[in-house]
Amino acid sequence: GAVVSQHPSRVICKSGTSVKIECRSLDFQATTMFWYRQFPKKSLMLMATSNEGSKATYEQGVEKDKFLINHASLTLSTLTVTSAHPEDSSFYICSARDTGSGANVLTFGAGSRLTVL
């Protein structure tokens, strides 16, 4: 089945630094990927839709300059948390749809836990 890989799985950084999280679709192409944020014991909240070759679409209330998204190829989307602060600490999860499968479901990555000191 479709597999989505996220890297790194855990990252700790100092306040003020930027952190990049990668989301890769393995063995399938994904023109669209999605980035979510999840707080402890809470549900997944969609942050943005990442579109290959074009600008990402951000959900209301999500700062596009804080969370930079780049989808430069059909298998890779990156989320960069710029000038990270402790309140950005969270579990970030990406998902992708196998556009060639015809299936109407998304496959999720294993998540990346960001801790900002």
Add this chain to the structure above:
Amino acid sequence: GQQLNQSPQSMFIQEGEDVSMNCTSSSIFNTWLWYKQDPGEGPVLLIALYKAGELTSNGRLTAQFGITRKDSFLNISASIPSDVGIYFCAGIGHSGTYKYIFGTGTRLKVLA
């Protein structure tokens, strides 16, 4: 953001018992999905439902897409310890954008 209401929020059950949880919305959805999330991991798809009234099974799991298209339930039969985790429903509306709306989650704990 918009969310689906899931109930119960959490439950403790004895191993071997059946479990039922549901998901409701004020909006119509064209697709309902059920995912399970283990601690520190991403959600894994359990069952996808595409038609109102559809009843689908996956091993010990059974899920139904409500006739009104505003609800869905998930049943787990003969629960085992590895069923522990958080179960999320998710809905996709008319837009076909694959933007999931997630439920609030049901946390399941199975007592051996």
